[in-house]
Amino acid sequence: MVTGCVWWDGDMALAADATLGEAGEFGLISQLVSQFSEWLDTDENVLVGPGDDAAVLRIKHGHVVVSTDLMVEGRHFRRDWASAADVGHRAAAQNLSDVNAMGGTARHLTIGLAAPAELPVAWALDFARGFAEECASVGATVVGGDLTRADEVMIAVTVLGQCTQAPVLRSGARAGDVLALTGRQGWAAGGLAVLGRGFRSPRVLVEAYRRPEPPYGAGREAAEAGATALIDVSDGLLAEAGHLAEASGVAIDVRPAAFEIPDPLQAVGAALGADPLQFILGGGDDHALLATFPDLASVPAGWQVVGEVTEGEGVTVDGGTYDGPTGWTHF
C-alpha cells in the first residue's frame, strides 16, 4: 500500500473538510485501508493485505487473468457529474468488467490514487468505499495500492481474476457465428449526453452513467455456453465489434432493428434532436458484453442476437457503412 513513506506521527484528528495535504500520506493511507478491511478480513485467499511491500494472495486455480486501467479526472470522470462513491463504483466496474470479458471471475484488485494536496480527504474515502463496495458485489477484494501527489486526480487499477475454463479471447469469431449482447447498452451514453448539456434527467440514464451495472457473471456463462469470442463494451458497440472483427479476421454486420430503444433514450433523443440509436451503437460505459456464438441454439437466455459474423473484414450496419459516432479516442 505504501511507497514514498515518511515518519508517521500517529493518528490524526482530521476536520471534516480536511484535504489530502493536511492529512498527510500515512494518515490517509490508514483511513483508506480501513475502507477495504471489512471485506479483506474475511477473504481467506489474502494471506498478506495492505501495509507491507506487496500483498500475498493464494491462487487456487492455475490461470490468472490480469488487466490494468487508468482513469483521469476531466477525461474519464468529472467530480461535478458524479459523487466520489459513484466514481469509485465506476472505476471498479470498468476493471471488473475486463475480467468478465475473459469469461473469468474477479478476485483481487490494487488501486493507485494520484491527487492534488487540495483534494478533500472525504472525497478519497468515499471513493475508496464505493470502489470496495463494487468489488464486494462480485466477491472481490482490494489488496493494496499506492498514493501519491499529482496535479490532477488519476486512478490506476489492476484487477486479478481467475478462469475455471479456457478464457474467451477476442480472436475466436468465425464466419457463420451469431453476434449477441447482454446488459444495458446506450444508457450510460445517454446519461453522459444529458450531463453534458447541463441536465440531470432522465434520472435513470444519469444513474446508469454514474453507476454502471455490468452483467457480472455473464462472461463466465458465455464461456460455458461455448462463446467463440468475447469483449466488453467500454468504448462503443461498433468500436468493440471492430475489435472482434479485426482480432478474428472476420467481418461483422450489426442489425439495429434488433435493439429495442428504451423510453428514456427515446426521450433524450427527442430532447437533444439526436437519433437515439447512436447511443446504442456508439456508446460505452455500460460495460455490456458482446460475444459471438457458433449458432442461435448456443446463445444463453438473457442475451440478444444483434448481428452476424461473415467472411471479410470490418464492421457494417445493416450491410452498409455507419457514419455516426463509433467510440472515442484518447489522443
Next chain:
Amino acid sequence: MVTGCVWWDGDMALAADATLGEAGEFGLISQLVSQFSEWLDTDENVLVGPGDDAAVLRIKHGHVVVSTDLMVEGRHFRRDWASAADVGHRAAAQNLSDVNAMGGTARHLTIGLAAPAELPVAWALDFARGFAEECASVGATVVGGDLTRADEVMIAVTVLGQCTQAPVLRSGARAGDVLALTGRQGWAAGGLAVLGRGFRSPRVLVEAYRRPEPPYGAGREAAEAGATALIDVSDGLLAEAGHLAEASGVAIDVRPAAFEIPDPLQAVGAALGADPLQFILGGGDDHALLATFPDLASVPAGWQVVGEVTEGEGVTVDGGTYDGPTGWTHF
C-alpha cells in the same frame, strides 16, 4: 492493453519526432507492445499477452505477490535529469524491488502510461524498452497495460511475483535480532543532490540515480537464510527502519560507523558542504534491502550488519535522536 479504443486505421508511418497526439492511441499501443514482445514470445507462462481484455498467466506455485506503484513526472522523475530509457529502468526497478522485499521472484508486470498528447512517441518507446529490459534482467515480462491522455506524465506499474517459501514481512523483527543491509545505499541520493544543483558529476552517482541496481535475488536469499523481517529502501534507510520497528513492535538502533562512506559520496559531501552520512541514512532510490536476522551467524555473505533490534519503539542512531533528513513525503 487497451481501453478507450477507437477504430484503428492501420499502420502509420510516423516521423521521428512524432508526438503521441499524432500517433494516436492504437498506433502507439502497437509500437509499445512491440517493445515487450521479444521477451513475451518466449515466456511460456504468458498464455494471453497484450491485446485482449486481460492477460492470462499460468501461476505454477500457489502464492502470488502483488504490488502497485505510481510515478509522476516532476515528482518521481524529471525528463531533463534522466533519459526515457533510464526512467523505464527506474520505474521497473522500483516495482521489481517490492517483490524482492517480500523474498519473492518477480514474474509479470502491467504498465499504465498517462501522458500529454505532446509527449514524443520516441520518449514513450524508449521508456517502454528500458522498462522491459530491466524486467528481463530478472526474467520478468510485461503482459499488459493501458494508455491514456493526461496533463502530466504518470506511470502506474503493478508487479506480480511468486514466493517459493513463506514471504518475509515487515512485522517479524524481534528484540535481539541484528539489522543488516545489502546493496548500494545513498548513491542515488547523492546523484539526486548533484542533479538538483545543476551538476552532472560524480557520474557514478548520477548513473546510480538514473539506473538503480537493486540487489535482485537477495530478498529470496535472506528469506532462505531465516530473515525475520525485510523491506526495501525506497524512501530512506531510517524511514524504512521505522516501518520495520513500527510493524514489528520493536525499537531499532542504527550504527553509522558500520557504513563505509564511498569516495564519490565523500566528494559530493565536500562539494555541497553536507555530511555525506545523510545520503546513506536518509536516501532512497537505490532499492537496497534492509532485513533483520535472528543472529550474526545467519546473516548471509554480502550483507552488512548496520544495527540491532531492541525492545521499545522507534528508531535511534547510536542510541540517540537523528536530526537529519530521514525520507520524504508525498503530501
